[in-house]
Amino acid sequence: MSPHVTAAVAGETMNAAIRRSAEAAGVLLDALRTALPALIAAPFAPLLILLVALVPESPRPVRALADLERARVGALLGVPVPTPYRELAGGPWRRFRTALADPATWRDLLWLPVHGLIGIPVAALVIGLPPAILYSLTMPAWWWLLPPGTASAFVDVRTWPQALTLPFLQAALYVLLQLFGLPWLARALARMSASLLRPTGRALLAERVRRLAETRSEAVESHGAELRRIERDLHDGVQAQLVSASVRLGLAERSFGADPDGARALLREARTSIEDSLGELRGIVRGIYPPILADRGLGGAVHALAGGRSVPVLVRIPERLPRPPAPVEAAAYFLVAEALTNVTKHSAAGRAEVLVEPDGDRLRVLVRDDGVGGADPGGGSGLVGIRRRLAALDGTVEITSPAGGGTEIEAVLPCDW
Structure with missing residues (x-):
């Protein structure tokens, strides 16, 4: 040197x-x-x-x-x-x-x-x-x-x-x-x-137990609410339509010989009612675990959510994103779906962005827009349910939405890749 x-x-x-x-x-x-x-x-x-x-x-x-x-x-x-x-x-x-x-x-x-x-x-x-x-x-x-x-x-x-x-x-x-x-x-x-x-090891353990008890309680509450929603949808929607279809089929069977034209009309109405029931059943299934996740994975499902919206959405997901566990994948999907719905309905944004990426042993999901901001996480926007869903998986959600400064929703989920 x-x-x-x-x-x-x-x-x-x-x-x-x-x-x-x-x-x-x-x-x-x-x-x-x-x-x-x-x-x-x-x-x-x-x-x-x-x-x-x-x-x-x-x-x-x-x-x-x-x-x-x-x-x-x-x-x-x-x-x-x-x-x-x-x-x-x-x-x-x-x-x-x-x-x-x-x-x-x-x-x-x-x-x-x-x-x-x-x-x-x-x-x-x-x-x-x-x-x-x-x-x-x-x-x-x-x-x-x-x-x-x-x-x-x-x-x-x-x-x-x-x-x-x-x-x-x-x-x-x-x-x-x-x-x-x-x-x-x-x-x-x-x-x-x-x-x-800093907290002692015992204090950290006690806080961890308290947090787990809280998140598990929220998970049980959320699960109960989800079951009640499914039961209500099945009882008030699908079951009522199937009963109506059954009644029409019975009437058609009785009147087929005397009034063939009326029987055919009843059959058409019964078929329409059954098709509506199938549509509602598909909607209920999508609310539990969207089939598109099983078919195309989280990347394809997020691209499908972003497509065809009135607000242009830029999606950034690694091409070879590892497949997360099904509960984590579903929670991330519903977070993006809820966030993009809010962007479309409430934000008055000119553009939005979705980022999904692995972050060590975690999955990071970021949705942001350039809209009016001022979102209230507890104001019935649907994010309360998403926060509970993620908390049940030990995930966290941070919402930044200053008035006039757009909205940014960042979620981090533990993920055993």
């Missing part, structure tokens, strides 16, 4: 180290936003918890401060730190017991002094390092002007050989700490805060 290339690489490495050091210094100074209040609140936090029986809102300041730190370290580490608190509900005694039994309460009480006692000295180190480097580098120029033993670099500087060596070694140590120690400190403190403020 030529000397010029070596110098260029060394320069880039040094620039990167300086950039990381500056970013770390900013992060450590930003920690003062929570470290100072944490140190001040630490002696009073237990009192706030004891007051929860009388003042339900007493833990809120501590929790708000901890949430601010969660957001800060989550952005720094690139991994969100969830809020782990149990809900304070019920009477005073129940709120008191909930607060005391919540592991997050005690972890907050531990985090307050730890964060305050470490974060403030580290921030002071960040502030003091540049002057200390300048002090060490300039010491050979002025040490001899001070009384003996006043200037120090590791030890008191009393001779010229000491003045020409020790201050520069001290400055080098400070520079190394500035360039490489501060980034390490920033990451270490962020991980420490995250480890104290």
Whole structure:
């Protein structure tokens, strides 16, 4: 490697180290936003918890401060730190017991002094390092002007050989700490805060069980509603039409000898009624599991949904999209169908887009348009049922619909490819 290339690489490495050091210094100074209040609140936090029986809102300041730190370290580490608190509900005694039994309460009480006692000295180190480097580098120029033993670099500087060596070694140590120690400190403190403020394994398991119970309850409710819909459609539609056809066939049989023309008319009406019944049966079957999914897969089914609409729809699906499990495939299909129906009826959009793609061990479905926006997920748009259907499969739906900014519906479904 030529000397010029070596110098260029060394320069880039040094620039990167300086950039990381500056970013770390900013992060450590930003920690003062929570470290100072944490140190001040630490002696009073237990009192706030004891007051929860009388003042339900007493833990809120501590929790708000901890949430601010969660957001800060989550952005720094690139991994969100969830809020782990149990809900304070019920009477005073129940709120008191909930607060005391919540592991997050005690972890907050531990985090307050730890964060305050470490974060403030580290921030002071960040502030003091540049002057200390300048002090060490300039010491050979002025040490001899001070009384003996006043200037120090590791030890008191009393001779010229000491003045020409020790201050520069001290400055080098400070520079190394500035360039490489501060980034390490920033990451270490962020991980420490995250480890104290994130939910415990038991809390995560409890939340997971609660979420599963909720989604399973919604799934049972949705399944019951679907069964009632099918029963109603069969009873009020198909069954009534078949009964009507049976009556007409009986009348035709009785009147065939006396009134052949009337019997033929009754037969035609019975045939029409049976054809209508078959059409309704096909509609019911499509509502359970569309046959087009079995015939053409999710890609072909989505292309069929997008075709022939009054709003142009761009479909982006990989040609070799792996076949997801049938429940996942059906949930994705119905999501796209409902979303495109809303685009056609309510959005006043000029165009729409559907994206279906694998995302690791998940299936990602995105439907967006450039319409008027302002969609209300709970306003009877049909998306509530879709959300429940996806929740039963541990999927999630995010709806973004600012007024005048179009609508974007993104769903993520776990998928065992």
